[in-house]
Structures are given as C-alpha cells and as structure tokens.
Amino acid sequence: MTLRISLSSFRRPAALGFLAILLNGCGITSWFHSTPSPKAPPPITKGQDKVSFSTEWQSRLYGIWQVDPYQGTLVAHGQGQVVVADASGHLISMTDSGHQMWMRSLDGRTARGPTLAGGVVYAGTDAGKVYALTAKDGHKLWAIQLSSEVLTPVVAVDGHLLVQTADGHLWALDPKDGKVQWTFSMNEPSLILRTVATPTVHDGVVYAGFADGTVVALSLSSGAELWREQVAIPHGSNELARMVDVAARPVIAKDQVITAAYQGNLAAYALQGGTQNWSVPMSVYQTPVLDDGHLFVADADGRISSVDLNSGDVLWRNDRLSGHYMTGFGLCGSDLLATDNAGYLYVVDPQTGHRLGQTRLSDSGIQSTPVCLGNGQILAFSDAGTLYRIKLAKR
Numbered sequence: 267m268t269l270r271i272s273l274s275s276f277r278r279p280a281a282l283g284f285l286a287i288l289l290n291g292c293g294i295t296s297w298f299h300s301t302p303s304p305k306a307p308p309p310i311t312k313g314q315d316k317v318s319f320s321t322e323w324q325s326r327l328y329g330i331w332q333v334d335p336y337q338g339t340l341v342a343h344g345q346g347q348v349v350v351a352d353a354s355g356h357l358i359s360m361t362d363s364g365h366q367m368w369m370r371s372l373d374g375r376t377a378r379g380p381t382l383a384g385g386v387v388y389a390g391t392d393a394g395k396v397y398a399l400t401a402k403d404g405h406k407l408w409a410i411q412l413s414s415e416v417l418t419p420v421v422a423v424d425g426h427l428l429v430q431t432a433d434g435h436l437w438a439l440d441p442k443d444g445k446v447q448w449t450f451s452m453n454e455p456s457l458i459l460r461t462v463a464t465p466t467v468h469d470g471v472v473y474a475g476f477a478d479g480t481v482v483a484l485s486l487s488s489g490a491e492l493w494r495e496q497v498a499i500p501h502g503s504n505e506l507a508r509m510v511d512v513a514a515r516p517v518i519a520k521d522q523v524i525t526a527a528y529q530g531n532l533a534a535y536a537l538q539g540g541t542q543n544w545s546v547p548m549s550v551y552q553t554p555v556l557d558d559g560h561l562f563v564a565d566a567d568g569r570i571s572s573v574d575l576n577s578g579d580v581l582w583r584n585d586r587l588s589g590h591y592m593t594g595f596g597l598c599g600s601d602l603l604a605t606d607n608a609g610y611l612y613v614v615d616p617q618t619g620h621r622l623g624q625t626r627l628s629d630s631g632i633q634s635t636p637v638c639l640g641n642g643q644i645l646a647f648s649d650a651g652t653l654y655r656i657k658l659a660k661r
Contacts (some may be wrong), residue, residue, distance in 0.1 A: 302568075302591045304608035304631060310621050315661070317601070317613045317623030322643070322655040325364035327352070340379030340419055341637045341647050342387070347401060349387055350647060351376035357389060359404060362639075364653065368404040372397055379634075383422035386441070390416025390429055396444060410444035412437060418464045426486060428465045428472060436465065436474050438489060448489030452476045463553075466516040466523070468537070473523050475512025481525045483540060493540035498530020513551040517561070519575050524561060526550035532563060534578065544578035552595040552635075555602060562602055562616060564595040570604065570614060584619035587612070594635030598644055601658070605632035611646060613658065627654055 327350065342349040347367070348360045355372040357380060374393025381388045386407065387399045392415040398407040414433040421428040426447060427439040434454035438447040454477050463475030471492065472484040479498035484491055497512055514526040522534045522543055532554070533545035549566040554573075556562075561573045568590035572581040587606070594605040601622065602614040609628040614621055628648035636644040642658040 302589050302607075304606070305590065306608065307590065307606075307610055307612070307624060308586055310624060314620050315623060318659050318661055319611070319623065319625040320657045320659070322657055323364045324652055324654045325360065327358055327651045327653060340634055341645050341653070342380045342382040343637050343639070343645060344382040347382065348645065348653070349380045349382055349401075350653065351379050351389060352651065355391060357387065357399070357404065359387070359401070360653070364655065370399060370404040370406070373409075379419060381420040381422060384441075386422075388420035388422060388427060390418070390420060392416070394431065396420060396427070396429060396439065398441070398444060408444045410439065410446075417462050421465050421467065423467045424470075424486060428467070428474075430462050430465065430474065434476060436472075436484070436489075438486075450474075450482070450484055450489050450491070452478060452480060452482070454478065463512045463525070464515045466518060468518045468523075471537070473516040473518075473525075475514070475516060475525060475527075477511045479512060479527050479530055481512055481516065481523070481535070483523075483537075495533075495535055495540045495542060497525050497533050497545075498527035511551070515553040517554050517556050519556050519559075519561065522575075524554055524556075524575075526554060526563070528566060532573065532578065534575070544576075546573075546578040546580075552592055555595060555597045557597050557616060560616065562595075564592045564604060568592055568606070570595075570602070570619060572616070572619060582619040584614065584621070586621065593632050596635040596638065598636070598638035598658070599640075599642060603636050603638075603644065605634070605636060605646065607631040607649075609648065611636065611656070623658070627656070628652060
C-alpha cells in the first residue's frame with residue numbers, strides 16, 4: 267500500500283496522531299511534509315536597507331505550477347536559453363528575454379526541473395523516465411525507463427549522466443543513448459521527503475546522499491564504492507521523527523566534502539577515506555553555499571548561519587527569518603540570496619548576516635533558488651508560473 271499525505275489541512279498534533287495510526291498498517295513510500303504558513307518578514311533595521319530591486323521583465327507561463335514541499339522546480343539557464351518544467355510534465359524553453367522557443371510534453375511530471383548541457387536538455391519524470399531533447403528545438407533524442415520515480419535533476423559530467431530514483435538507486439547513463447553504464451543502490455526507509463541530494467562529482471568521484479541519512483563516495487567510471495558514512499542516525503518514536511534524508515547537495519570545500527541531513531547534522535568528511543572532521547546538529551535541506559573559503563547554511567527553521575569550515579563552529583547566525591519556509595538559497599556576486607514560500611526574495615550580507623534588502627515578487631511563493639546571470643541580474647520563478655528577471659542594485 268502506497269500512501270501520500272499532506273498535513274496542510276490538519277492541525278499538526280492531530281495530524282501526527284492520525285499518521286501514527288496509519289503508519290502501523292501501511293508501508294508509506296512518500297510524504298508531502300507540512301510547511302510553515304507563508305508570512306511577512308520583519309522590517310529591515312534602519313540604515314541596513316542597501317539593495318534595490320527592479321523587474322526587467324516577467325513572463326507568465328501557462329501550465330500546472332504546483333510545488334511539492336522540499337522539491338521546487340529548478341530553472342536551467344545557458345547560452346541565452348532558459349528551460350523550466352511544469353507539474354504536468356511540460357518542458358518550456360525560452361530566450362533570455364522571456365520569449366517562448368518551444369514546448370514539449372513528457373510522460374509524467376518532471377523531477378525538480380531540467381538540465382542544460384552540451385546543447386541537450388535532460389529531464390527525469392515521476393513515471394521513472396529520463397529524456398534527452400535537443401536544446402535548439404526540443405526534438406527527442408532518446409528516452410529510457412528506470413525502476414521508479416526520478417528524484418534528482420540529471421547531472422551531466424565527463425561522459426556520464428547521473429540520476430537518483432525513489433527506490434534508492436543511483437544510475438549512471440550514457441549521454442549518447444541513455445543506456446545504463448552502472449547502478450548503485452541503498453535500502454530506502456518507508457517514509458522519505460521525496461527529494462534527495464543531487465550528486466556532486468569531484469576528481470572522478472561521485473558523492474551522493476540517500477534518504478537513510480547516508481553519504482557515499484563512488485568511482486565515477488565504474489560505480490565502485492570507495493567509502494560511506496552516516497550523516498544522521500534515525501531516532502524517535504515514529505517514522506516522521508526518524509526522517510533523516512540527505513537532501514542538500516554535497517559541497518566540496520578544500521580537501522573535504524560537506525553534507526547535511528534533514529532532522530540530522532551538518533558534517534564534513536575527508537575526500538580520501540571519508541574520515542569525519544566535524545559534525546554539528548543542524549536540520550538542513552537547502553544546499554549550503556561555499557564562497558571564498560566561507561560556508562553559509564540556511565537551516566530548516568529559516569535561520570541563516572556562517573559556519574567555520576575547519577571546526578563547524580557557527581560564526582554568525584541570523585534568526586530574524588525563523589519560522590519562514592525557505593524555498594531557495596544561493597549566491598550572486600558578493601551577496602547571499604534566499605527565497606521563501608511567501609514570495610519574498612532576500613539579499614543577505616555574507617560578512618555579517620544582516621539583510622541588505624528584501625522584496626515580495628509574488629504572493630504565491632517562489633519555487634526555488636534564483637539563478638544568477640551576473641551583473642546583479644537574476645531569474646526567479648514563482649509558484650504561479652511567472653518567471654521574473656530581476657536587477658539588484660546597491661543604493
């Protein structure tokens with residue numbers, strides 16, 4: 267029995283009790299986790315508001331634009347082209363100026379958006395298919411059926427396509443025809459966030475996270491396991507409390523890989539051998555940002571922190587957005603960017619953690635991390651299906 271439940275229509279205590287009963291009798295393979303209600307942020311301290319925002323253009327895309335919690339749609343950008351995907355499996359390609367180039371329909375909803383690489387658009391779906399289409403006109407090159415729902419964007423690197431599925435498999439596919447090069451699998455828990463860390467590749471090694479709280483290092487060429495470590499150990503009286511999905515993409519920092527688990531830890535491991543250098547309790551599902559030797563983290567409670575790479579010590583923490591559901595976290599130039607489900611875009615000073623600016627782009631929420639185009643320009647995508655091109659400027 268497969269059951270999908272949203273807590274949005276329940277009061278949380280009652281929902282937890284209801285789920286506890288259901289968990290005793292069903293094997294639950296996915297869960298739409300409850301999220302904080304959208305709310306306005308507190309005002310910025312007088313004198314700290316140093317960034318202004320202007321909309322260069324906005325384009326309303328027609329389709330089904332719903333967002334699963336913890337699984338926002340990514341925006342692919344490259345060589346003057348933007349590609350997004352709606353919740354019914356439509357791929358839409360646009361120019362940098364927001365004009366539609368082509369649209370194609372896939373079998374199943376797309377998994378967190380498409381990937382642009384080498385003139386090809388790659389996309390996976392919840393029907394377990396991976397597609398390759400020409401970026402120029404959307405012509406289908408090939409499609410392959412995998413074992414279950416695709417949970418990550420396709421990673422194209424060094425003659426391999428990497429993708430993870432809901433049944434705990436990591437696949438390496440041939441970019442030419444989609445044929446399977448190798449697979450690696452882990453046992454999945456009965457309840458997952460329906461999102462896992464997008465694999466990271468460094469010096470011929472794949473670093474991948476799984477829903478059981480494990481991070482593994484694999485040979486890119488063969489899929490052979492090099493090492494594995496437990497970022498978080500499940501504990502608690504029910505399946506909800508034991509969710510420790512490694513949902514944040516591993517980050518390479520000097521000679522270590524930084525990983526994070528939901529309801530678990532932020533931890534650093536040596537690239538060679540996987541020895542743990544440090545670990546601190548922190549619930550994280552957004553990928554940390556590395557900039558100029560500094561690590562920045564947005565945790566599941568909406569707090570933004572600067573973390574020392576050598577020790578894991580918190581250097582500063584901004585808790586003014588506590589209770590906000592962060593949908594994106596990234597970097598553009600010298601500024602940290604964050605978005606939330608209330609539709610706000612925030613600019614944060616990486617030196618101090620202070621908010622330098624904030625604006626509400628949409629009352630429907632922002633889908634995922636804005637894409638930095640350079641020169642203070644970003645792309646942001648709302649839950650209603652509107653793509654914005656925003657210019658940031660210092661006051």
